[in-house]
Amino acid sequence: MTPENTIEFARNIIRTERAAVERLEGYIDRGFVEIAETVFRSRGRLIITGIGKSAIVANKIVATLNSTGTPAVFMHAADAIHGDLGIIQPDDIIICISKSGNSPEIKVLVPFIKQMGNLLIGMVGNLDSFLARHCDRILNTTVAEEACPNNLAPTSSTTAQMVMGDALAMTLLKMRGFTAQDFARFHPGGALGKKLYTTVRDIMSDEDVPQVTPDADLSSVIIEISGKRLGATAVVDPVSGALVGIVTDGDLRRMLQSGKDIAAVRARDIMSASPKTIGADELAVKAFRLMEQNKITQLLVLDPERGNAYCGIIHIHDILREGVV
Structure with missing residues (x-):
């Protein structure tokens, strides 16, 4: 095959599988609604089974549901x-995944499940199959063809099964009112856990918090920025304690390039008023997004436990070092 033929071949695989997924839209009907509502009301678990590639898909769907x-x-x-x-308990609902619905293992298994009296849902790609005829409900995953050029290797069919599983899982999520906070409880580890749990307060610099008054001279501003090593200092009103601005090392460079009389410069002359801030209890990933959106490298942090008083600075390097993003 030439490189051009290889590119076209691979693209055709994607087109074939995309068509299989698009076909699924027509299978989402009142029957799907009944299945989702039945599972939602169930006091038991979903037991998902399959053989071969369908078993691998079943494992993934189980992980998404849990x-x-x-x-x-x-x-x-x-x-x-x-x-x-013996895994199956009286209130459990069974989903059996099979493209053909006629696998020998499926033909043996289905009668035993029926004898146990559990609701059996067939996620099946052949509506004339043994599984389709003997299950109580059907999730239709019929595909026109496999993406395999021999129309043999499970490709379009397993993609359809995966997408139908996601449709059911996300519908149940919506029914349960499952929130990002709920999701975080089930994902405490790794980078995802850090993203969902780590707050600004957890990683901000709150020791030797840099701040100057509006009347601070240039020397004081430079010493505060360089001494605290955060690339900026807050400007705070000495009487009210209110946050009135921020001076960054970039502000200093621009001032020096402007040719102003250095001796006369005060913090108020070079500060950026209404600085970007974030609450100490907000997620660190939100701070990162704010920095990205505003093309800045630090945010001033406000403490809600102290009436949103200025309490420190979070720098983009703090977030990257922590592995939040």
């Missing part, structure tokens, strides 16, 4: 008929 508030358990179809049926 992380978004719907208790779910994976049960391999082959293992189920060798003892793992």
